[in-house]
Amino acid sequence: MHTVQCLLEALRAERRERRPAPAAPRPPAPPAEERLALPRGRAVLLRPIRPQDAEAEQAFVSGLSLASRHKRFHVGLRQLSPAMLHQMTVVDPAQHVALVAEALTPEPDAAPRLVADARYVHLAGQPGEAEFALAVADDWQSLGLGRTLIDRLARRARHQGLRALVGDVLPENRRMLVLMRGLGAHTRPHPDGPSLVQVVFPL
Numbered sequence: 001m002h003t004v005q006c007l008l009e010a011l012r013a014e015r016r017e018r019r020p021a022p023a024a025p026r027p028p029a030p031p032a033e034e035r036l037a038l039p040r041g042r043a044v045l046l047r048p049i050r051p052q053d054a055e056a057e058q059a060f061v062s063g064l065s066l067a068s069r070h071k072r073f074h075v076g077l078r079q080l081s082p083a084m085l086h087q088m089t090v091v092d093p094a095q096h097v098a099l100v101a102e103a104l105t106p107e108p109d110a111a112p113r114l115v116a117d118a119r120y121v122h123l124a125g126q127p128g129e130a131e132f133a134l135a136v137a138d139d140w141q142s143l144g145l146g147r148t149l150i151d152r153l154a155r156r157a158r159h160q161g162l163r164a165l166v167g168d169v170l171p172e173n174r175r176m177l178v179l180m181r182g183l184g185a186h187t188r189p190h191p192d193g194p195s196l197v198q199v200v201f202p203l
Contacts, residue, residue, distance in 0.1 A: 030155040035104070038143045044101040044115060046152060053100065053114065054089045060100075060114040065138050071173045072135040074196070088119075095122045097130075097156050101145055115140040118149035120157060120165055128163035132201070134176070146179060150201075158203050165201040 033047040049057065061069065062079045070076055080088065091098050101116035120132040132153060136146045157165055168190065169176050177187065177197070185201040 029159050030152060034152070036101070036145075036148060038140075038145060040143065042140070042143065043104040044145065045104055046099055046101055046149070048093065049089055049091065049098040049100050049117070049119075051090045053112070054085055056102075056112045056114045057089050057100070057117070058085055060117060060137065061135075063137060064135060068135065068138055071170055071176070072133065074168070074170065088117075091119075094160075096120075097153065097160075099149060099152055099156075101136075101140075101149065103140075116145050116149055118146075118153050120153055122162075123166070128161070129166055130157060130162055130164075132165040132167045134167075141175075146176075147183070150179070150183060154201070154203055163203055165203065167199045167201075168196045169199050170195075171197050 033045060035043060036046055037043050058080055061072075061077075064072070066076065069078075088098065096119065098117070098119035100114045100118075103113045103115050105113075115137040116135065118132070118134045120130040122130045132150075134146055134149060136149075153165065167180075169180075169187075171177075171194070177199070180199045180201060181187075183201065185199050187197050187199055190196040190198045
């Protein structure tokens with residue numbers, strides 16, 4: 001009987017050892033919308049993009065300077081094609097998180113004006129990573145808006161269980177490289193060659 005009890009205790013101990021450790025709790029979900037005060041008396045509403053933002057998103061991209069559009073899209077487009085516009089405004093938040101900054105104005109009936117766009121898309125075949133991108137209207141740069149949007153993207157990415165955000169950046173886009181390095185990101189050579197730099201932001 002003593003031998004049987006010892007065997008049973010050994011089996012129970014083995015089962016306990018095989019049990020997976022409890023998963024670490026996920027960070028709390030960030031708020032869906034957030035009002036943000038900026039220097040120079042400006043303010044924005046940070047929120048997810050909506051399908052009805054198509055006209056405002058097109059106006060935002062078209063309003064960027066040629067240099068800013070090139071830094072964001074790496075080509076000299078003037079406006080988004082219908083297919084691109086649909087992809088950027090009709091998103092599945094489980095795979096494609098897109099945040100915009102809407103300028104807050106005293107006029108309650110004014111049409112929404114988007115002044116920044118930040119997003120990431122989960123990378124197929126690379127679990128735990130997503131590709132990110134950021135654009136800020138030229139007259140809204142140097143206000144800390146880009147840094148805040150990257151921070152809010154990172155919060156959402158952590159909540160979804162991602163480990164890193166990865167982005168393709170032009171080598172001449174020094175402002176973006178300085179921003180990301182200041183947040184703890186590092187760079188590595190791009191697999192497509194020296195025309196791009198790959199930025200890796202561990203979460």
